[in-house]
Amino acid sequence: MAALSDVDAALASGENSVAVGARLRKHGGSPERVAALLTQAELRRRARGKFGALAERLLFTQAGLEQATRAPVAALHAERFRDAGCRTVADLGCGIGAESLAMLGAGLSVRAVELDPFTARLAEHNLTVAAAIHGAAGNALASPAVRIGDAEALGSALRASAPPAIAPRPEGDAARPPWSLDGVDGVFLDPARRTSGHRDTRRLAAPEDYSPSLTFAFGLAERFPTGVKLGPGLDRELIPDDAEAQWVSADGQLVETGLWFGSVARPGVRRSALVLRGDETAELTAAGDAPDPGHGPLGEFLYEPDGAVIRARLIGLLAERIGARTVSDGIAYLSGERLVRTPFAQAFRIVEQLPAREKELRRALVARDVGVLEIKKRGADVDPAALRKRLRLRGSQSATLFLTRVSGRHVALLAERA
Template sequence: MDSAELARLLTPEALRLLDEVDGSRPVDEVNRLRRAGHSPDLVAAVVSQAALRVRARAKFGPFADRMLFTPAGLEQATRLRVAALHAGRFRDAGLGRVADLGCGIGSDALALSAIDVAVRAVDRDEVTAAVAAYNLSDFPDTTVEVGTAETTPLDGVDGVYLDPARRTGGQAASRRLHDPADWSPSLDFAFALAERMPVGVKLGPGLDRDLIPDSAEAQWVSVDGQLVEMGLWFGPLAREGVRRSALVLTGTGAAELTGPADSPDVGDRPLGGFLYEPDGAVIRARLIGALAERLEAGMVSPSIAYLTSDQLIETPFASAFRILERLPASEQALKKALRERGVGTLEIKKRGIDVDPATLRKRLGLRGERSATVVLTRVAGRHEALLVERPAPA
């Protein structure tokens, strides 16, 4: 989105049309609006925005239908459910005024404002800041401005939330920046700021762990099995005694596994009756050892993030599988074994083996009416194919 398209959207006519358009049927809506005599530019802006609202419902629920988005801003925006947890940290720490530096379209500022925390929202991109101003217009104690984290005065601010830009450019095509020194603001700037005031920093879940300061609480967050972010929290925003956290959010609730540091590794053990695949947040937080203790489990093989146990224990921190058979690991033998069992639809999970599941599935050429799941991994250091099933819910 550019400034001209945004200007077309921010008119009474466009906003009225936007509320009437079904974003799930863009072609039909373009034809309908054109027949009604609306200009091509206006129609394009309204229908594109309606389609973004449809996509945004996965992150914002019904609130998406009252917001504006840019494509890049929506992609990078914090899910509202996660943003609410961010906001709760600032409220619980007694911080009444927060600077959101790199606010994007305003998702975290929205969550803060909704619990009566005053926000100074700043973004370096003029169009993005204008969209954030629209999304935050219902909150009189929240302001939005164009600027950079490095140059924004922080007088009267109790804490800072940072979401460093990790891509080049604004709304046009961009590329990912891999060096934290090139981010806006840089990681060094964020950490220096954290030495003098409460700071939260949103980062990608794959950040080099060697860059995490000892003073920070590092929390990895997954939503419905998808690892979405890693947050670093400093000062009163960090919880006492917690330096590693895996937060797992699903449609049925939230669960958290925490530790004062990376949990000690557990040894491998003979394959039991059940296989556990830890959630990505648990793996990144290096809390597999803590999870293994809860499950009375061991590793299937050194450095392979699968656990095995003789018993089934329900946990939100891992997917459980009942091991049915140990099949031949070679491709031709596996193909023969699956055909003998009438498997025509196959889910392939793998860890510790260099294979592309989609390519392998085609090569297996399966025919049959049964569906099955196979786990390709190493057990006690050797390649194995495990035929498994998900246990029925308790």
Template structure:
């Protein structure tokens, strides 16, 4: 979105038109919608801006729920914004630590600032991109305890604030920036603020773990079994005795696995009746060993994240599969087995095997009305195929 589009959108006519539109559906005819709005007397620039925003609001519902219907977005801002469920977790940390005024540096469209303001925390949201800052100001307008500043976060005056939150930009347009020194602000700048303030930093979950300071709490967050972020927390925002955490967020609530450090590996053992696939946050946090011991299981291979047990135990931290058949991995034998079982619908999962599921699926020539999960992995170093069903 450029400045001219934003001016069109923020005009009284633009906001009235946007709010009057029904929820955008993927089946809607864009050409027909444009023609209808043009016939109603709206200019081409306004129509383009309003329809683009209507589409973004529909997409944003997955992150912001009903709040999306009164917010504004940019394409990049929506992609990078913290989900409201997760932003509420961030805000709760500041509240429990007694922080009363937070500077949200690099606030984007204002998702985290919104969650902080909703807990009656004073928020100064700082954004260097002019259009994005204006969008954030619109989104935060209902909260009198939140203000937006269009400024460079590295030179912004932090006098008076008693907590800081940052989400460094890790892209330059479509290009991902590999060097943390090139991020905006740089990782050194972000972590350096922890010497002055209780600080939280949002990072990508795949960051080099060697960059995580030893005195910080590192929390990997999974939403709907997708790992969405790593939160690094300093000072009173980091919990006593917690340096590694896997937070699982679902519609049913949250669950968390914590430890003082990476967990030690669990023992290896024979393949049992059940196979477990840990949530990605547990894997990233390196807490698999603790989870295996909690579920009285055992690892199947020292290099594979799957583990096994003789019984099924409900847990939010892993998905359980009941093994119905096991065999050495051989495409022809596997095809015969699936044919004999009448399997026509097959979910394919793999770890530790160089197999293209799409290519394998074509070779198997699946026919039948049955369904199953095929798990391709290594057990004690040997390639194995497991037929299973989700518990």
């Protein structure tokens, strides 16, 4: 840890990683040790986007960081359990501990479990840091020890109220408080959706290959207040009828689908789109999918709904709120005559409609001195990157181009951000 702090400081001062590595090797550092230090320093740098300044005190694996929940989103998860009256939550499959960190921050006690021993050791370090920050280190119920074992085995034991049959912890545990699942009153699962390993993992296609499996997760949800974090592209047919499904986007990126059961699900809410931009949070909620809005003529303004709104199928609710309509059946763009500011969509003013044929489109863009072109598309079979390259624009102006359908007809709309 001391060596890692020195590496962090050297890189922060402007020294490049090659020079830092050479100096470490000159002073006797093995290639493996130097590589580990430099890799960890780089992971810490990348982790600031998810964990903020706390990243400078945490430890990561590449795969663990990629799959970790962003700190503001994890904090909202923890608040659900706290607001539901839960005091001790089992974090089954905790990874590097992102969710458990947030639970400690919310004043909850955590029972963290991780299958991979190396990842579990890093998670325990991270939870120890958080426990010290939040004053929980001396609280036996808030002990940051991370159990090594299979989450499904532990969950089965939890359901049976029997001691968990899982692997022993590393040596040195004799002084730690004994593990007990008595008093656990909430469960959180973030099933691994990639192959095992610390880096270069691949995505799993079948939900039953997740670890823990969805069948197991949904079984626990029948007995405990339960949260299940899944990918934003989750097949909606897999969502149980009694779940609150919440799609979350952070700074324009769709990051997760959260399924909530029991007292951590909100009464009357079955669909939710949660949008986080910086420190601001906005949410659309409904008792179910919103009816699709009608379509009509193109107005002066075009709205691109946030991905969370689209996945939650709440476009109709958004359209009603901003007085807009779809531009064509099955197209997730909205249009209206007036500008309404909303956190749930980006707004553009339509400048003019251009020819949709590529050669004519290029001539029109060249005539307007466009050089930097942002291309957005829905309902159009085109690769924006390839089209941009073929257009060979060299002008001095920037613009946004929408390739879509209006009343079923392919169009090219030149627009500017409102």
